[in-house]
Amino acid sequence: QRGGVCSCGWRLPQKVTVEVLDHLEHLALVDFRDSEGVERLQKAIQFADQLHEVNTDGVEPMDSVLEDRCLYLREDDVTEGNCTEELLKNAREKVEEYFVAPPGNIPLPKLEERETFLKGS
Amino acid sequence: MLKYSAIEILAPWVPVVGLEIHAQISSNSKLFSGSQVQFAAPPNSLVSFFDASLPGTLPVLNRRCVEAAVMTGLALNCSINKKSLFDRKHYFYADLPAGYQITQQRVPIAVNGSLSYSLCIDNKMSQMVTKTVRIKQIQLEQDSGKSLHDDTRSQTLVDLNRAGVGLMEVVMEPDMCCGEEAAAAVRELQLILQTLGSSQAVMSEGQLRVDANVSVHHPGEPYGVRTEVKNINSIRFLAKAVDYEIQRQIKELESGRTILNETRAFDSKLGCTVPMRDKEGKQDYRFMPEPNLPPLILYDAKSLPANMNHQQVVNIDWIHERLPDLPSVKRAKLVERYGILPEHSFTLLNEDGLSEFFEDVIKQTQMKPKKVIGWILKDLLSYLKKHSLTVKESPVSSFLLADLLNRLEEKEISSTAAKQVFAELWKGEGKTPLEIVKEKKLQLIQDQKDLEQICQTVIDGQENEVMAIKAGNRKVLNKLIGLVQRETQGRSNPVLVKQLLEKKLSE
Numbered sequence: 019q020r021g022g023v024c025s026c027g028w029r030l031p032q033k034v035t036v037e038v039l040d041h042l043e044h045l046a047l048v049d050f051r052d053s054e055g056v057e058r059l060q061k062a063i064q065f066a067d068q069l070h071e072v073n074t075d076g077v078e079p080m081d082s083v084l085e086d087r088c089l090y091l092r093e094d095d096v097t098e099g100n101c102t103e104e105l106l107k108n109a110r111e112k113v114e115e116y117f118v119a120p121p122g123n124i125p126l127p128k129l130e131e132r133e134t135f136l137k138g139s
Numbered sequence: 140m141l142k143y144s145a146i147e148i149l150a151p152w153v154p155v156v157g158l159e160i161h162a163q164i165s166s167n168s169k170l171f172s173g174s175q176v177q178f179a180a181p182p183n184s185l186v187s188f189f190d191a192s193l194p195g196t197l198p199v200l201n202r203r204c205v206e207a208a209v210m211t212g213l214a215l216n217c218s219i220n221k222k223s224l225f226d227r228k229h230y231f232y233a234d235l236p237a238g239y240q241i242t243q244q245r246v247p248i249a250v251n252g253s254l255s256y257s258l259c260i261d262n263k264m265s266q267m268v269t270k271t272v273r274i275k276q277i278q279l280e281q282d283s284g285k286s287l288h289d290d291t292r293s294q295t296l297v298d299l300n301r302a303g304v305g306l307m308e309v310v311m312e313p314d315m316c317c318g319e320e321a322a323a324a325v326r327e328l329q330l331i332l333q334t335l336g337s338s339q340a341v342m343s344e345g346q347l348r349v350d351a352n353v354s355v356h357h358p359g360e361p362y363g364v365r366t367e368v369k370n371i372n373s374i375r376f377l378a379k380a381v382d383y384e385i386q387r388q389i390k391e392l393e394s395g396r397t398i399l400n401e402t403r404a405f406d407s408k409l410g411c412t413v414p415m416r417d418k419e420g421k422q423d424y425r426f427m428p429e430p431n432l433p434p435l436i437l438y439d440a441k442s443l444p445a446n447m448n449h450q451q452v453v454n455i456d457w458i459h460e461r462l463p464d465l466p467s468v469k470r471a472k473l474v475e476r477y478g479i480l481p482e483h484s485f486t487l488l489n490e491d492g493l494s495e496f497f498e499d500v501i502k503q504t505q506m507k508p509k510k511v512i513g514w515i516l517k518d519l520l521s522y523l524k525k526h527s528l529t530v531k532e533s534p535v536s537s538f539l540l541a542d543l544l545n546r547l548e549e550k551e552i553s554s555t556a557a558k559q560v561f562a563e564l565w566k567g568e569g570k571t572p573l574e575i576v577k578e579k580k581l582q583l584i585q586d587q588k589d590l591e592q593i594c595q596t597v598i599d600g601q602e603n604e605v606m607a608i609k610a611g612n613r614k615v616l617n618k619l620i621g622l623v624q625r626e627t628q629g630r631s632n633p634v635l636v637k638q639l640l641e642k643k644l645s646e
Contacts, residue, residue: 094203098187099174116296119233
């Protein structure tokens, strides 16, 4: 729905709906936090939308500036690794040379239960 | 119960099975980094800075992995894409430190192939049918690390040794209809990969992982909602998981419920599939081109540029010329060369090392291959299975078996005696067939006069039987043969005994 309203009363800009924001927060684990964050997002989308003004009929899309470069192929030799201690130095928690992480994936709570959603102002 | 009567019972429902298979590439180092590929090493010892996704590191493609994918694509009759692209597939998981996997979602390295596999119609292996499954594509991608779930302490331990190892994902179209077909297709793929050497494909070491996509529908109607089944650890469990899921879906639909498009895990202990907690809801992977890798260009004899560094070139034709004989070709050659049945060659190739053993025996004996095959498949193989041994672990070498078969060919022993000798050889005490024959006095009586005397003795002692035979009852002759065998303690050639008795009785 365009121009929707979230539970705290903020009117959201057109096209960037509450559902989209919630979806983005789940996917990228970002926190838009307040109206300024949302506005910044809206402006970024507007800026990118300018691309639609270019006529690209008959033009092959380019997805990398590297497209004319040769992809370098490496020989199958073992040249790295064996630096367990160094790598574990960065870990906040470790158990016997394993990195420690929380159990499984903890999903973001549903929208209704999230306290920080657009609550930053 | 015959397989087809099972399908008749399912008649209103058509099961549809597709497979996504991840095969770990057999290489020294990883797909995009120079750390080693090895099973069961100390945790996080085979991890480079790139594998740990430390900032500032970049992927560098391993040539050997490209060659492995091309070989596999050619063996599966695929079109090799001379230009393929790499993409990022984003999702969060502790064993994926970058937060994305580098894969080939838009344009993979190989597409549109096929795999032929064989099935026995009944359980006796006397009739085989050939089926084909289409290969949608093969793509190169990174493996993730390993998570060890410690539920008691509510934490996950992460080992990144496997993170970044090269994988070939082989996607099989939903052309299969049951667990047996899925298992046979995967088995054939496994044999092909092992023959090529592109993957060792050992499922128990995680080098070959299979996810099944299963749905059911009524004939003539559109395909039903499919579920994805993961956590299948062997080919046997693959068949069970697929068949269970088909039955589960049929039961749900017949009870008026619907099938959720979800991911389920196979529980091998309970023999059923259960929903997977972490995979609820549709995933949005936000695919994007991998900005750090230009397109992968492959060449063939025609397109090969003149003055390019050959180390930087992967030539499809060069690889094609050097492909080894695939299992299907090897089987056909065995049938043609040795006159054995297709189902025999199927078993020979299905057991690691068995076809080589068979050919070694053939080289060392004058017994005809058609007779040798019986000894290989009935005697050797059943002993191996009974003691859970591989061909390599056989206490009876091809040399010893050939020696035994030669004694049989030379009519030094009867075939019953030969089986006894085989059983002795199995004990692996280092004795030769000749030694065992002498020890157990199994040699056939070679002196015809001796044998004639024994026959005469038997005839003299069996007046009634002799009269019956002379009156026309030929079957009684077998009793006399049996008596001669008993007299000679099994050391007489039954064919010769029959001839001698018949000669005497006609006098």
